[in-house]
Amino acid sequence: MTSIAAFMAAMIATPSSAHDGHIVDLTTEQQIALNIYEDIIGFRTARGHSQVPAMVTYLTAWLKDEGFADEDIMVTDYDSAGEPTQGLVVRYRGDGLSGRKPIVLLAHMDVVDALPEDWERPPFELIFEDDYFFGRGVMDNKFGVMNLTQTFLRLKREGWTPNRDLYLVFSGDEETGMVSTRAQAQWVAENVDPEFVLNSDAGGLALSNDYTPMAMRVQAAEKTYATWELTITNPGGHSSRPRSDNAIYELAEALGRIQDYKFPVRATDLTRSYFAALGQTVPGELGEAMQTFSQNPKDVDAIATLQANPETVGTLGTTCIATMLRGGHAENALPQSATATVNCRIFPGEGAAATEGTLRELTGNADIQFKLITDVTESPESQLRDDVRAALAKSLQARWGQEIPIIPYMESGGTDGMHYRTLGYDTVAIGGAGSRPQDMFAHGLNERMYVDAFLNGLDHWVIMLKELAGD
Template sequence: MPRSRFRTFISLAAALPLAVAAPAFAQDRTEHEQMARDLYRDVIAFRTAKGHTQVPELVSYLSQRLEAAGFAPGNIMATDYDSDGERTQGLIVRYPGKSRSKARPIVVLAHMDVVDARPEDWERNPFELTEDGGYLYGRGVTDNKYGVTNLVSTFIRLRQEGWTPSRDIYLAFSGDEESGMVSTRAQAKWVAENVEPGIVLNSDAGGIALASDFTPLAMRVQAAEKTFATFILTVTNPGGHSSRPRKDNAIYELADALLKVRDYTFPVQATPLTRSYFRELGKTVPGELGAAMRQFAEDPTDEEAIATLRADPAYVGTLGTTCIATMLDAGHAENALPQSAKATVNCRIFPGVGVEATEEALKQAIANDAVQFTLDTDVTESPISELRPDVRSALAKSLKKRFGNVAIIPYMESGGTDGMHYRTLGMPVVAISGVAARPEDQYAHGLNERILTESFYGGLDHWYVILKDLAG
């Protein structure tokens, strides 16, 4: 269980050595850009994936950097948690506003952990920031160490300028968003009880959608999330000697069930948010895909439009619930018939559908009572958040400086983020990442995760403009 006591980092004497050599710059960069690039390099080098226990080291490093920039030790707070038997930490940093301000604080979210990456599988070391062909590579360069780097560097930049916000601003960084979300839940509760924010903004979703030719299409603002649920499917069998095979085999039976999961398609869902998203985005997306978006917005029963959208990984999750097999565990010896076979099936459930209805749909598709279902998730269903006019205005100013006039479009996230736990406690959250990316450059959680080099630099003013506008 998480410990509620906060621990403050005071000393800079234990600063971690930075073994990664500084990268060469393709062009002259400002002092802030170089500082952010160095910070990015160092943050990527921490293997903050489950099983490596490096989140506390990253918390210590970030705390030292912020203290060196002038943040008082009492405003840099870390808290310890036990996440599935592993120690992790969260980090909360307060940027004090004007003492007499009555404006409620701003809270900005990011997560420090990453999905693990095996160096032997990558073309480049995933835990060393590498620039190649106009891209920066490394685990977490988008999800979500860019958010961490951008926010921390912005806090340092504002502090060094001597800026005092009109209200308190808090960074809330979680340590296990990609696994148990224990730190997320605890931080959301602490924020609700101790901060009572007026605005909660998330760096872990949304962002600027680019066309294949790098033309900016729209700023996507995450206003809702699907429900995350994982099921363990299990088939058991008496087993036996492999020299005496039988028709009943736990592995084959599970394989048959998984093929039926693969072939099952959940019904199309068309909420006002989904239809308005496709209507607006379809105005900017060229070709068949854009036409399908507009047609779906007009008629969500149009089979041709549905087929086009479902064929695109970037949009299939927007149309309804999806479930996909992600892990397997079967057998106990190479010369024995399997006594059990297990599969992990991860579902992203459309709001309002519910976990029970999703499980029942899968059971009916499989049509085999021998396949046992176990829910392996603490399920959180969160409401839709509204994009406030003041946040929209601040976001528009950031976009104007960077791209000119760009459409701002709220949407529902197919994945899940820390924001869901803040929403369930009554705090509206919108996610407005500064990343600009094409669909073909989306490699989060996969091999060779990358970000456009110019997207990294171009987004460094993103939070600077937004925070100054909302708390200026």
């Protein structure tokens, strides 16, 4: 691995914000990447702050400065649940000598919000500390935005011309309504019609406890994303005159039943092959459970081990979890309503309607109103093409100096990729970074990126694109 000691020695300041001192001994490309990374972390591109357009303006300035023509940069405006956002599409013109269709590369510019009072460090400032970068989006997905942007800038400076067109497609509300995502996917289908789509927003290297690479994970399928609001209403009254029926208590009882329920265990060829391969690299009880489940998906002990681990529970079937709660209207009044938001990640083939039916049955309360608040997309599985696999293997060998297993898997979360799969395009996610399971804090507090993984990932897309679109 790249020595972190040299990088740490180059940081001339404490405490360790990238702005507190200057960074020396970085290559020009590393410095540019770090500058972009630091700046875009500073945009609070979360719902309610309307900063995606400012980030788009920032990125387009970089691209134009490096010679991308106005006609090859498209900024699109969208309304996402009453808030303005934007999408960005950038065309890297090829010479067309290959006669092959374009390649589309995905990332999203928005983030899940982070409350500064909850974090140990300022979430919208890039902080360097203990071999890590900290900040909202350092993993999900501003590393991907930076990584693809600096790749286009670098290739342009090198004077490289691809043998087919390449497109960056950055969405503005992937974490919420996906309005920009859906519109961009449709535009791509109608105007670009790529040969395939590569996504920066998932996949990546699985690192061991000592940061050595275990396997390259390739997202080839996604669970269906669906969210319901569960609401119960009540006449209410004065808090000094309690009633036997109480909206908050009734809703809490229903949520407890959902909490206790485990959806049926499911297994497909993709999930079983994923566990079989990854289980060979994961030590201890977890690795043994992966291999056992791959051979016998009904093994009770293996299922219990995998369901107890946040990294693997979502691969075994549908999961539903309460994520938001509101109720009551005054401290001295009985609640007239209580609402919980329940987010489900639905195993392929089960469907949102069947999942809602299960939730209704679980709550056991006909008075609870169910409202589906997401536009549900159910997407097919994609294939990892031979040319993409070969290019990925070359990137890994060049960056790590060793052969690393490449393992397709099903994503428990959701990404822009689902909408391109639904339109018929093979879409795989092969993010350039890596992380250990214990370092995954996307959507949570103190999101982090291991600095070596950051530096190592900067060559990822350069190698990939030269292999897939070079002479």
